[in-house]
Amino acid sequence: MLFKKLLTIAVAAITLTFVSSCSRTVTRVDPTEQIDISGNWNNTDSRQVAEEMTTTILNAHWLTDHLSEKAGKKPVVIVGFVQNKSHEHIEAETFVKDVERAFVQTEKVRLVQGGKKREELRGEKADQQTNSSISTMKKFGLENGADYILQGSINSIVDALNKKKVVYYQVNLELTNIETNEVVWVGEKKIAKYIKN
Amino acid sequence: MKHLFYIAILLILPAMANCQQIAFAVDQNPHYKESQDKYLKIADSLTKSHSTTIQQTYKAYDWYEAKLERKRQDREWLHQERMNRKYITNYYPDYNPYNNYYSNPWRREYHRFWW
Numbered sequence: 558m559l560f561k562k563l564l565t566i567a568v569a570a571i572t573l574t575f576v577s578s579c580s581r582t583v584t585r586v587d588p589t590e591q592i593d594i595s596g597n598w599n600n601t602d603s604r605q606v607a608e609e610m611t612t613t614i615l616n617a618h619w620l621t622d623h624l625s626e627k628a629g630k631k632p633v634v635i636v637g638f639v640q641n642k643s644h645e646h647i648e649a650e651t652f653v654k655d656v657e658r659a660f661v662q663t664e665k666v667r668l669v670q671g672g673k674k675r676e677e678l679r680g681e682k683a684d685q686q687t688n689s690s691i692s693t694m695k696k697f698g699l700e701n702g703a704d705y706i707l708q709g710s711i712n713s714i715v716d717a718l719n720k721k722k723v724v725y726y727q728v729n730l731e732l733t734n735i736e737t738n739e740v741v742w743v744g745e746k747k748i749a750k751y752i753k754n
Numbered sequence: 755m756k757h758l759f760y761i762a763i764l765l766i767l768p769a770m771a772n773c774q775q776i777a778f779a780v781d782q783n784p785h786y787k788e789s790q791d792k793y794l795k796i797a798d799s800l801t802k803s804h805s806t807t808i809q810q811t812y813k814a815y816d817w818y819e820a821k822l823e824r825k826r827q828d829r830e831w832l833h834q835e836r837m838n839r840k841y842i843t844n845y846y847p848d849y850n851p852y853n854n855y856y857s858n859p860w861r862r863e864y865h866r867f868w869w
Contacts, residue, residue, distance in 0.1 A: 595817070646812060646814075676800055677800055677801070677803070677804075679789070679793045679800070680793060680796065680797045680798075680799070680800025680801045681797075681800070681801055681804075682793065683790065683793035683794045683796075683797035683800075684797045684798075684801050686790065686794060687794070696779055696782060696786070697783075697786040697787075697789050697790040697793075698778075698779075698782040698783030698784075698785070698786025698789065698790075699779060699781065699782055699783070699786075
């Protein structure tokens with residue numbers, strides 16, 4: 558009798574372990590919640606960079622200087638490339654888009670499209686030259702020329718020994734006057750992580 | 755009189771055509787034609803991806819998934835090895851003249867004088 562009971566409990570325990578090890582649970586979490594799993598670059602790092610960059614770029618002197626120089630005319634910015642020189646795959650678009658969004662939402666800075674999206678726009682405009690009605694056709698040569706270009710770089714330093722590791726990230730964004738090549742703003746965010754296995 | 759009229763037309767028409775060519779919109783770039791001609795040639799290739807999602811994904815490293823993949827790969831290799839075992843032949847036979855059944859000193863019957 559006792560043996561039978563023990564056997565039942567053992568079978569139940571094994572089944573439970575097997576089922577729990579095979580099942581996968583997914584829970585929605587707040588994107589602002591800090592969850593560090595592997596120690597690699599994650600959404601918290603991206604958010605911290607975005608917060609730092611958006612607050613500093615919109616409150617820096619370059620903006621007031623431009624407005625006073627150009628009689629209140631808002632600056633036009635184009636986003637250039639961000640160079641990832643770190644040891645990890647880091648998608649800079651996640652925080653650059655936040656900066657772009659801040660430009661558009663605050664209406665302090667005008668943003669123009671660049672890169673492949675601009676090519677697509679010009680392709681559409683060219684298509685309209687032969688297919689759209691005259692009243693709706695958009696003309697070439699009327700784009701807004703950018704005053705400044707936003708470029709950036711991501712660097713990292715890794716120091717590891719045995720099961721300990723320190724990873725340091727430095728993200729820089731630079732705003733340069735296209736006409737004069739003068740760098741008018743440099744944003745910086747440093748992140749250091751201590752990982753112990 | 756008729757000749758004069760034709761001459762006048764010949765002079766005016768190219769002038770009108772020239773005027774049409776340089777009728778820019780306000781603030782329009784005077785070199786816009788260069789860009790327009792360039793993009794007219796490639797407009798089809800640039801607009802064919804409209805309303806589509808360009809998949810530019812990358813494979814993120816997942817420790818658990820990588821472990822499962824390694825296990826799966828190991829199982830497959832083992833299976834392949836088992837399947838191919840019957841086809842495996844010894845391409846390099848042993849040329850040692852002493853390595854045969856009767857010259858092997860470890861053979862149980864080697865040191866026996868008679869049987």
